[in-house]
Amino acid sequence: MTCDEFSRRIVAMMQTLYRVSYTQLSQSCDRDEAVQECLYKAWEKRHQLRDERYMQTWVIRILINECHNIQKKRSRELPVDEMPERIAPPDVDYELHDALFSLNEKLRLPIVLHYVEGFSIKEIAQILRLPQGTVKSRMLRGRQELKKILSREDQLICEI
Amino acid sequence: MRDMIDLKNAFGQADDSFARNVYRTLAGIQTNENRKHVKKTGFRLVAVIAVVCILSCGTVLAFTNTWGVLDFLSERWNGAKVLPEAAEIVQKDVSQKGDQTGFADFVVREAVFDGKNIFIIVDVKPSSSEYLLLGPDAYPSDPISDMGPLFSGKTGTIADYARENNKEMINTSVGIDGANCSIDYLLEDDGTLVYMINCSYSGNSAQSEIQMTCVSAPFVNWEGRDVIDMSNKKVTPLSVMLKNSGTKETVTSTMPAIYNDCGVRVDKVTLTGSPMAIYADIEYTVIDKEKFAKTDGGLWFEFVDETGNCVPSGVSSGEGVIEASEDHFIQKVTLQASETLPGKIILRGYNIWDKNRYETHTFEMK
Numbered sequence: 001m002t003c004d005e006f007s008r009r010i011v012a013m014m015q016t017l018y019r020v021s022y023t024q025l026s027q028s029c030d031r032d033e034a035v036q037e038c039l040y041k042a043w044e045k046r047h048q049l050r051d052e053r054y055m056q057t058w059v060i061r062i063l064i065n066e067c068h069n070i071q072k073k074r075s076r077e078l079p080v081d082e083m084p085e086r087i088a089p090p091d092v093d094y095e096l097h098d099a100l101f102s103l104n105e106k107l108r109l110p111i112v113l114h115y116v117e118g119f120s121i122k123e124i125a126q127i128l129r130l131p132q133g134t135v136k137s138r139m140l141r142g143r144q145e146l147k148k149i150l151s152r153e154d155q156l157i158c159e160i
Numbered sequence: 161m162r163d164m165i166d167l168k169n170a171f172g173q174a175d176d177s178f179a180r181n182v183y184r185t186l187a188g189i190q191t192n193e194n195r196k197h198v199k200k201t202g203f204r205l206v207a208v209i210a211v212v213c214i215l216s217c218g219t220v221l222a223f224t225n226t227w228g229v230l231d232f233l234s235e236r237w238n239g240a241k242v243l244p245e246a247a248e249i250v251q252k253d254v255s256q257k258g259d260q261t262g263f264a265d266f267v268v269r270e271a272v273f274d275g276k277n278i279f280i281i282v283d284v285k286p287s288s289s290e291y292l293l294l295g296p297d298a299y300p301s302d303p304i305s306d307m308g309p310l311f312s313g314k315t316g317t318i319a320d321y322a323r324e325n326n327k328e329m330i331n332t333s334v335g336i337d338g339a340n341c342s343i344d345y346l347l348e349d350d351g352t353l354v355y356m357i358n359c360s361y362s363g364n365s366a367q368s369e370i371q372m373t374c375v376s377a378p379f380v381n382w383e384g385r386d387v388i389d390m391s392n393k394k395v396t397p398l399s400v401m402l403k404n405s406g407t408k409e410t411v412t413s414t415m416p417a418i419y420n421d422c423g424v425r426v427d428k429v430t431l432t433g434s435p436m437a438i439y440a441d442i443e444y445t446v447i448d449k450e451k452f453a454k455t456d457g458g459l460w461f462e463f464v465d466e467t468g469n470c471v472p473s474g475v476s477s478g479e480g481v482i483e484a485s486e487d488h489f490i491q492k493v494t495l496q497a498s499e500t501l502p503g504k505i506i507l508r509g510y511n512i513w514d515k516n517r518y519e520t521h522t523f524e525m526k
Binding site for chain 2: 003006007010011014015017018019022028029031032033035036037039040043064065066068069070071072073089091092093096097099100101105106111112115116128129130131
């Protein structure tokens with residue numbers, strides 16, 4: 001893969017990179033750091049990607065690892081209670097935003113990867129290195145919790 | 161009624177800052193690709209900047225440009241301890257080549273390179289007294305009190321302050337090409353923005369030339385919002401020669417240890433000493449995929465003392481966990497500097513998600 005091709009494909013993934021990093025990291029500086037390190041590693045290890053059709057899945061897996069790395073580092077730097085809250089961007093549905101981000105990350109991430117990014121259960125299992133059954137059960141719990149949170153004013157349609 | 165597809169609306173669009181960061185990183189990768197025939201002592205050349213701190217610290221600022229590497233470490237970086245001899249490896253006369261960006265002049269005033277880590281102080285002086293320099297993550301809508309003690313007690317935003325004082329706000333950033341940097345900065349009384357940059361950077365040569373990228377761009381008001389005028393962005397490279405003071409001794413563990421709870425074997429622990437820190441590499445292999453999967457990516461090894469308390473971290477947060485190959489990982493962290501390296505260490509497995517603590521093993525080091 002040439003550098004131009006790599007760049008073109010990464011730029012096409014811009015929104016996905018943003019949303020996946022946003023799902024895991026509340027601070028913009030942390031998201032920047034995670035994405036930088038992800039891109040550098042993806043480019044450095046591009047020869048390990050056996051089939052370029054799976055580049056997006058592969059890059060997202062690297063990004064999630066980098067986000068975990070930063071969470072680990074931050075957990076040593078600041079007590080969780082002192083972590084600043086996530087500031088919602090101005091163009092979001094605040095109700096959905098708050099509901100989604102009130103979920104535990106373990107439940108939130110599979111939901112975002114499936115319903116927002118369009119990854120299949122199998123792909124999510126590969127990305128998160130979890131059995132497919134675990135992914136399904138987390139999505140089920142996540143959807144149920146979302147419904148509960150939103151049910152006071154609205155109801156989220158979801159097929160279970 | 162809503163559908164799950166509405167969840168996309170829980171996210172905004174990637175903001176300008178995020179997109180700029182991606183483009184800048186890709187440009188850095190491209191630069192590296194173009195330069196790969198040039199010997200650069202093995203350094204990575206990807207322009208990246210990671211902002212770690214904002215100007216919210218209540219520390220009393222110096223009123224002259226005296227903030228140096230050791231000042232930042234002791235006053236603003238959680239009081240991370242270094243050895244007294246660290247003062248001897250701070251370079252005060254740093255060889256450099258660069259230009260003004262148009263809005264500001266970027267000068268490296270101090271640097272430390274110990275073969276594992278770089279610490280650099282950059283003075284960014286505005287080219288006009290009318291310019292108010294902001295760091296890369298500071299926005300006009302942020303509270304003016306975030307700018308540091310010079311502004312303590314003041315209310316309103318940075319934009320309010322700039323308008324009241326007829327200042328033009330200038331966004332600045334500076335980073336080391338090819339390195340994932342942590343950045344701290346503070347505004348001095350004379351308008352100089354002082355950056356402290358730190359990154360992991362391996363090299364064995366006696367001296368190494370690094371490339372830095374300095375950026376400045378004015379904020380303009382567009383449809384009632386202060387935005388960075390990218391059409392007026394000024395970028396200039398800064399070439400800096402660093403002397404490698406080198407690390408001291410290295411010790412490694414003599415035996416592996418199996419952490420049954422989390423399904424891994426710690427193969428080797430390596431500690432390398434320097435006046436700045438002890439650099440620790442923990443290499444481990446997954447031996448039980450099912451148990452490891454249950455850690456959900458949350459496995460972290462912490463150094464503890466004999467009473468089970470965590471050993472203080474060093475000046476840099478390290479590189480985190482690197483996936484060296486399938487099922488083989490290296491956790492890179494730093495510990496506080498010490499005159500001598502320990503003859504034994506105690507490592508405890510820990511899960512950052514559920515706070516579960518795994519086994520603890522002691523490693524003899526030689």
